Amino acid sequence: MKQLPLAVAMAAGSLACHEPTLPPNHTPAYGFDLSGAVFHWPEDRLPVRFYADTRGAMQAYVGNAINLWQRQFLYGEFRGVLVADSGHADVIIVWAGSVPPDVSPDEGAPVRACGGSTIPDFAPSGNALQGPFHVSLTVLQGSGATPAQLAACMRRTVVHEVGHSLGLFQEASDSLLIMNYTPWVSAPADGDRRTVEVLYHTAPNVAPPPR
Amino acid sequence: MVALLWVSWALLIARPPDRLSAQASLNVSFGARYTTTLVHDSIVSPFDIRLGIAPALTLVAGLPLEAPWTADGVLDLSYGLVSRHDQGGGVTAITHVTTLTLGVALRRDLRHGFSAAAGAGLLAYLPTERIGIFRDGGGPVVPMGTAAVSYSPPFAARRGLTLEARYDLHGFLTPALRTEGFVNSTVVHRVALALRYRLRGASGP
Numbered sequence: 001m002k003q004l005p006l007a008v009a010m011a012a013g014s015l016a017c018h019e020p021t022l023p024p025n026h027t028p029a030y031g032f033d034l035s036g037a038v039f040h041w042p043e044d045r046l047p048v049r050f051y052a053d054t055r056g057a058m059q060a061y062v063g064n065a066i067n068l069w070q071r072q073f074l075y076g077e078f079r080g081v082l083v084a085d086s087g088h089a090d091v092i093i094v095w096a097g098s099v100p101p102d103v104s105p106d107e108g109a110p111v112r113a114c115g116g117s118t119i120p121d122f123a124p125s126g127n128a129l130q131g132p133f134h135v136s137l138t139v140l141q142g143s144g145a146t147p148a149q150l151a152a153c154m155r156r157t158v159v160h161e162v163g164h165s166l167g168l169f170q171e172a173s174d175s176l177l178i179m180n181y182t183p184w185v186s187a188p189a190d191g192d193r194r195t196v197e198v199l200y201h202t203a204p205n206v207a208p209p210p211r
Numbered sequence: 212m213v214a215l216l217w218v219s220w221a222l223l224i225a226r227p228p229d230r231l232s233a234q235a236s237l238n239v240s241f242g243a244r245y246t247t248t249l250v251h252d253s254i255v256s257p258f259d260i261r262l263g264i265a266p267a268l269t270l271v272a273g274l275p276l277e278a279p280w281t282a283d284g285v286l287d288l289s290y291g292l293v294s295r296h297d298q299g300g301g302v303t304a305i306t307h308v309t310t311l312t313l314g315v316a317l318r319r320d321l322r323h324g325f326s327a328a329a330g331a332g333l334l335a336y337l338p339t340e341r342i343g344i345f346r347d348g349g350g351p352v353v354p355m356g357t358a359a360v361s362y363s364p365p366f367a368a369r370r371g372l373t374l375e376a377r378y379d380l381h382g383f384l385t386p387a388l389r390t391e392g393f394v395n396s397t398v399v400h401r402v403a404l405a406l407r408y409r410l411r412g413a414s415g416p
Binding site: 024025026043070071073074075076077079197198201202 | 253256303342344388
């Protein structure tokens with residue numbers, strides 16, 4: 001029993017020999033404001049409600065995008081959810097024109113076979129939104145892409161456009177980031193994560209639309 | 212793990228009970244636990260990730276050794292809300308988490324109804340959902356060191372009741388934090404105040 005104090009001291013010492021944790025790099029990879037306008041969904045508007053076109057594979061693409069963006073946040077900054085009613089959505093995502101076939105995306109080299117656009121509905125004052133984000137996805141004619149390549153393009157472009165609806169209003173110049181003007185990767189990368197983290201810790205000057 | 216080995220060694224060198232009539236005891240305690248900051252980070256401004264004051268349930272099986280020593284096997288459960296605490300005072304919930312610990316300790320009865328214990332064990336974080344710092348799970352089971360002080364005045368001892376303060380420390384680092392760029396674990400200290408009740412076995416000091 002005389003060795004007990006020594007044993008306890010050694011036990012405590014072995015646990016306490018940790019160096020302090022250093023915060024990691026949070027430097028954003030690209031800008032996120034729109035001519036000075038900074039927007040992100042505030043905590044009291046979470047989860048953000050996404051409506052996805054019920055045709056084709058849009059709901060699967062949007063569900064994938066929500067999940068991927070949620071995973072970029074460590075500290076409870078963002079949550080999203082799919083809703084069935086576009087009248088009660090914060091972001092509305094639909095096909096513009098034809099609906100591509102619902103096939104498994106080609107995981108090979110990316111092909112530019114589609115396009116997307118995200119339109120925030122600014123109030124005339126410019127310091128608030130007055131309605132939901134409208135996102136549309138388009139099939140590019142004459143790309144020569146297979147249906148699977150087109151599906152892969154749609155899947156990554158939906159992730160890109162959902163990024164805009166989170167408040168990432170700028171395009172990235174790095175082709176390895178999902179927010180590159182033409183998204184070539186299938187998921188947000190480290191630079192996207194750092195950028196959206198900083199955005200959600202920056203005071204916005206654009207208010208969300210009324211509910 | 213080293214801590215657990217040291218305490219296991221201490222238990223091994225302790226002499227076994229002199230009499231086979233030594234009676235094992237079983238105690239349950241319920242109380243509240245405070246936990247220090249799990250993560251400190253700074254994105255634009257500094258903030259902390261903390262586990263709120265949480266209920267703690269502990270089951271202790273005691274085996275008398277040579278007086279006044281007892282070997283304790285300890286199972287401890289705690290359940291609380293993990294939140295982000297911003298510098299400006301804002302609090303954002305992330306998720307709930309259960310902490311589960313299994314350990315061994317040596318307890319010594321002291322004078323005037325006091326007893327003290329020290330030991331080691333293993334601790335696991337079990338989040339209710341995979342999100343935020345727990346998006347890739349609670350991380351590996353980690354070693355922990357623990358110490359406790361108990362007090363049982365005569366009137367409480369007759370009823371099998373004991374007041375207990377329990378302290379432990381461990382390292383905290385989840386796979387998601389490692390991916391984010393955290394290299395070292397945070398040393399987390401926990402303090403619990405609880406009321407212990409003897410379910411069966413020998414009365415306390």
